[in-house]
Amino acid sequence: MSESGDVRAFVVGADHRSSTALLRDRLFVDESLMPQVFARLRAAGLEQGLVLSTCDRTEVHGMHVSPEAIVAQVRADLAAMGNVGSEEIADQTYALYDEAALRHLFAVAGSLESQVVGEPQVLGQVKAAHRQASGCGMMGAAFESAMQAAYATAKRVRTETEVGRRPVSIASAAALVAHELHGDLARCTALIIGLGDIGELIHEYLRTAGLQRCTMTGPAQRTEIQARRTGLTFTPFDALEEAVAGADIVISAVGTGRRVLDEEVVSQALRRRRRRPVLLLDGGVPGDIDPAVEACDGAYLYTLDDLEQVAMKGRAERREAAEEAWAIVDEAVAAWRRGRMERGATPAVVALRGEFEAARARVLREHPNADAARATELLVNQLLHRPTSVLRGLVTERDAAVESDPERLKRLIQHLFSEQADKDGT
Numbered sequence: 242m243s244e245s246g247d248v249r250a251f252v253v254g255a256d257h258r259s260s261t262a263l264l265r266d267r268l269f270v271d272e273s274l275m276p277q278v279f280a281r282l283r284a285a286g287l288e289q290g291l292v293l294s295t296c297d298r299t300e301v302h303g304m305h306v307s308p309e310a311i312v313a314q315v316r317a318d319l320a321a322m323g324n325v326g327s328e329e330i331a332d333q334t335y336a337l338y339d340e341a342a343l344r345h346l347f348a349v350a351g352s353l354e355s356q357v358v359g360e361p362q363v364l365g366q367v368k369a370a371h372r373q374a375s376g377c378g379m380m381g382a383a384f385e386s387a388m389q390a391a392y393a394t395a396k397r398v399r400t401e402t403e404v405g406r407r408p409v410s411i412a413s414a415a416a417l418v419a420h421e422l423h424g425d426l427a428r429c430t431a432l433i434i435g436l437g438d439i440g441e442l443i444h445e446y447l448r449t450a451g452l453q454r455c456t457m458t459g460p461a462q463r464t465e466i467q468a469r470r471t472g473l474t475f476t477p478f479d480a481l482e483e484a485v486a487g488a489d490i491v492i493s494a495v496g497t498g499r500r501v502l503d504e505e506v507v508s509q510a511l512r513r514r515r516r517r518p519v520l521l522l523d524g525g526v527p528g529d530i531d532p533a534v535e536a537c538d539g540a541y542l543y544t545l546d547d548l549e550q551v552a553m554k555g556r557a558e559r560r561e562a563a564e565e566a567w568a569i570v571d572e573a574v575a576a577w578r579r580g581r582m583e584r585g586a587t588p589a590v591v592a593l594r595g596e597f598e599a600a601r602a603r604v605l606r607e608h609p610n611a612d613a614a615r616a617t618e619l620l621v622n623q624l625l626h627r628p629t630s631v632l633r634g635l636v637t638e639r640d641a642a643v644e645s646d647p648e649r650l651k652r653l654i655q656h657l658f659s660e661q662a663d664k665d666g667t
Contacts, residue, residue: 250342251308254300260333267323270294279377285314289384291374304384312336347570350391351398359405394573403562407555414551416446426451429489435459437494439524486513492522493529501529
């Protein structure tokens with residue numbers, strides 16, 4: 242991937258696959274400590290790098306001429322910061338270099354390396370780590386180019402595959418079902434019955450998906466206090482039928498073993514709604530809603546088991562889509578590598594064009610009256626004379642030291658075409 246003397250990509254760290262939760266907790270770097278961490282990295286000789294520290298991973302990504310030495314120092318620093326032994330760090334961390342490191346970075350940004358493949362939060366975490374590194378002066382041109390390529394890759398993964406579009410949890414499954422039934426959730430009203438955690442979790446997903454209006458009710462006296470605490474409107478439990486009639490989505494999370502909603506209540510509510518559909522999400526264990534409710538025209542009942550089935554299907558579809566996403570990552574790594582090589586060849590291309598232009602000007606100056614045929618013949622002779630002579634010398638001397646270093650290529654072109662090179666001893 243890298244040219245001689247050029248910086249190389251690397252990553253060193255621990256994630257949910259390589260390490261225990263205990264080690265990750267000890268390696269976690271709080272945002273307030275980032276300046277200190279970057280100071281240690283700079284002291285080790287790293288000028289381009291970032292630190293990504295989340296509940297799933299703590300990683301140092303960067304670019305350096307000799308990344309192996311930096312990785313060794315980073316491992317030592319991680320051991321010191323986490324107060325863990327060097328053997329434990331060695332056993333539970335990984336180090337990747339060059340294209341493998343870039344592939345890992347692009348995959349992390351695209352949420353392909355997360356515990357839950359496709360979850361979008363990690364891209365925001367990567368961007369936050371990028372901003373922190375920039376603020377501490379740890380971003381160079383090469384690494385910045387890699388980060389922008391990572392973001393472009395993540396965007397392609399999100400738009401060209403189904404990796405992030407299918408639900409993988411009960412709450413996200415509930416949001417999907419609600420969207421499929423009602424469309425734009427900003428136009429909907431929800432009702433939460435009870436104080437169960439699943440109710441709050443589903444509401445949070447619905448709110449993220451666009452839901453703006455929500456009411457809370459329930460048989461417990463604490464319900465009104467909870468509604469005020471969470472910023473929701475409170476409805477007395479004895480007005481349940483009216484509350485159901487005004488809700489497009491009903492989330493029940495009581496779990497007392499008694500039916501909170503029966504067929505009669507839902508049927509009366511639907512009549513008041515003029516048969517506009519209502520989604521009933523039963524999060525109670527045991528269930529809060531009478532299964533007979535499904536017989537009501539316009540009532541769509543989903544239990545926790547139903548939502549889990551939707552989530553399981555979503556997880557399977559994400560795994561299938563991940564194969565397409567990895568192909569996008571590999572394509573992006575190859576494209577970034579080609580771009581780096583093309584930029585490295587620029588000095589040689591500029592030198593070659595300069596030599597050709599100088600030969601053309603020389604022919605026109607020395608033979609101003611030559612016609613096109615004669616001028617081109619003279620130009621070809623001019624262009625080939627010097628390189629032909631030099632190449633013969635190379636073959637005779639068995640000098641095969643032609644490397645891909647951009648500066649060496651530039652000197653080679655000058656040596657092939659310029660007599661001044663002999664005078665300069667090049």
